[in-house]
Amino acid sequence: MIQQEDTIVALATPNGIGAIGVIRLSGHDAITIAQKVWKGRDLTKQASHTLHFGRIIDGDIELDEVVTSLFVAPRSYTRENVVEISCHGSNYIIESIIKLFIKNGARAAKAGEFTLRAFLNGQLDLSQAEAVADLIASNSKASQQIALQQLRGGFSNQLQQLRDQLVQFASLIELELDFAEEDVEFANRDQLKQLTHTITRVIGSLIQSFELGNAIKNGVNTVIAGRPNAGKSTLLNALLNEERAIVSHIPGTTRDTIEELLNIQGINFRLIDTAGIREATDTIEQIGVQRTMEKISQSALLIYVYDAGEISIADLNSDIENLQKPGITMLVVANKADLLNDEQLAALPYTGKTIIISAKEKQHIDELKHEIYNAAIKDQLTGHETLVTNIRHLQALQKTEEALIRVLEGIDFVTSDFLSMDIKQALHYLGEITGAVTTDDLLENIFSKFCIGK
């Protein structure tokens, strides 16, 4: 898969009509290839990090007036020579220029190939490279912050520290193997035990953080359920009221695939289409129950709404009992409070915690949002400095944890060679996250999910 000798080219900006498009070239010959089709100052003689106005020419034919950015190796994203051509945003022109570069010795870049080169050339480790894709896909403050922190190496540094500590012991135990006949212990078993405990705890905490990290990265699946006329649609509109414009005024984002996106304090909540639930709730023991429950079981949060002036104690308790699922947080919301007086409100049938609102009059909606945020996020935030958001990292951490548990179990009983094997396994899986250990398949798998041009 990996050929690094050639110079690659791709459009780095989105397709479509815009004022400008940026075409990126990277590789040893990037500057000399650009120079071949360039009318302007000699690019091969210019300093790195400079901008040059000029023309792209194909023989006698001028293709465009452009501005060229020059990044001389190793001072570039890929640590190779990089040239970026900022041309007029016509698809015809962009395509013509890319073809021209290919005619002059470049090759069309594969998905993620620029970032792959940045990784292979030591500019980024693997988890940082993955953060680049996360950053591009980020659609909320929280997801952007996590991705940026990962890109900046926060996660990598933490793993590196754990790894360094383990490596020390691994080498001491290796040493013991060399002196196996003499039955010496270079690696203090108590210290190893303590260290392994510490690392296992850290790894365990990272594993636990995935639930939250994943919710932040992909949004918190949230179902609104309730009987007909409980005011679910009005509630949905009240919740989305101001936020809607913010999430939807740039076209082409995630809105195509999900019903509605609600942003509370930088976290996206995906409000799942509850049409099934809407129809099913009054015959909840009957035919719709399975579909309803499926939707709820795929969610992290359930907002159950009832009409405070209408529902009977029996129906309310039955609904709540039926909808409750282990591991899914339920918020109980009494709606249409504007139609009740204080006395009636005090006599609401449900005895558990209830958020009393009027969706129609937009009363206590902010309070509800606060509760939604708290229910999904707040408790989990405690104690997690780093959040794991990537399922590949989760799996590697889980395998690391398994290996470390084997180390702990065997530390007092097994011989150095078995201990050494388990520690090496832990090191291997930790190394997979940052790319200290990789295979072509792994890289292919990761970078093929990138967009072309990155």
Add this chain to the structure above:
Amino acid sequence: MIQQEDTIVALATPNGIGAIGVIRLSGHDAITIAQKVWKGRDLTKQASHTLHFGRIIDGDIELDEVVTSLFVAPRSYTRENVVEISCHGSNYIIESIIKLFIKNGARAAKAGEFTLRAFLNGQLDLSQAEAVADLIASNSKASQQIALQQLRGGFSNQLQQLRDQLVQFASLIELELDFAEEDVEFANRDQLKQLTHTITRVIGSLIQSFELGNAIKNGVNTVIAGRPNAGKSTLLNALLNEERAIVSHIPGTTRDTIEELLNIQGINFRLIDTAGIREATDTIEQIGVQRTMEKISQSALLIYVYDAGEISIADLNSDIENLQKPGITMLVVANKADLLNDEQLAALPYTGKTIIISAKEKQHIDELKHEIYNAAIKDQLTGHETLVTNIRHLQALQKTEEALIRVLEGIDFVTSDFLSMDIKQALHYLGEITGAVTTDDLLENIFSKFCIGK
């Protein structure tokens, strides 16, 4: 409409997910505003045309790692200070950065406002500014070449020369007005007549060039007509065969609004949906005839196809007679030649020029393309160095021509003041093209059609 004191900001690249997005700031304070949210080398102290890696920060919060391009006035597109931020291509990040700039004193740019400033600051004249939009919209070699030539000032220079010559006479005639009592002639009437003739001829030629210019810019409307089973669809596919991939492999281009785009020697031919014609041709005198004729009358070129082995002389002549329209070139194509022998081919019923092909076997398709190109383009190319592609320019040229004809008609009869008025009118309309004469309305009208960010 026109406020130039403030600093404007917009996304310069298309919306959508891409590796990077480029945000453009222009105005007196562009660099100081960028510096306010910047972590990296002090941008206010850097040279023009340099690139800087750094971070965009909102107080304590980092928004992204970016590369910033610096263009110090007047060495920029707008001749103002310009800063371009190349950030990760997440809509969330792009939106956050734009909002941050607005919070720090920039204003969201209106459509075309960067180019408007380039015009107002004398970087481009009006027809060059319009060429920027044409260049972005260009979708073929020919349309791109015309737009680029116009951007480079070819058209403007030609108009400027005409204008300079007229201005001389205008000033001499003005002088005559000052000495009106003395009945002197500073402006030689014969020379003026000769010059006006020359200019009128050039203007006339430019007006004539619009038909071709417009065809090149917008594509040549081409209808394929013929009886059922004449092989129209097969012909369409044979024509599009190789070209199709070229015009369609970048999504979001003009393909949504037209049926098929065929590129011959850099010219786009818009093959109009002929479903109406297909059904109507065998009952051509009947109900479908009006719709068919409407489509044909909107086209510049008609390709009439018939089945060489099937049609009778009577039907053929009747079709051709019915389809022929003044001003629309018709190509007569005999299809299914592979089923006939030489003798049969020699005995084809139509006596006019016929292109004999087999759409199915792809015989003589290149020859047909050559004939299509020649019919639409070749004859018209002669004698036009500059092609007018813009209807606003066409109208201004027509008004110039009218004024010049009034000059010619009156030159021997009317007094200096009338002559002066007509010459000034001609100058006015010529000046409108390049923007020597403008109104806010005119500018508003032109630039509001641009995309935002250009």
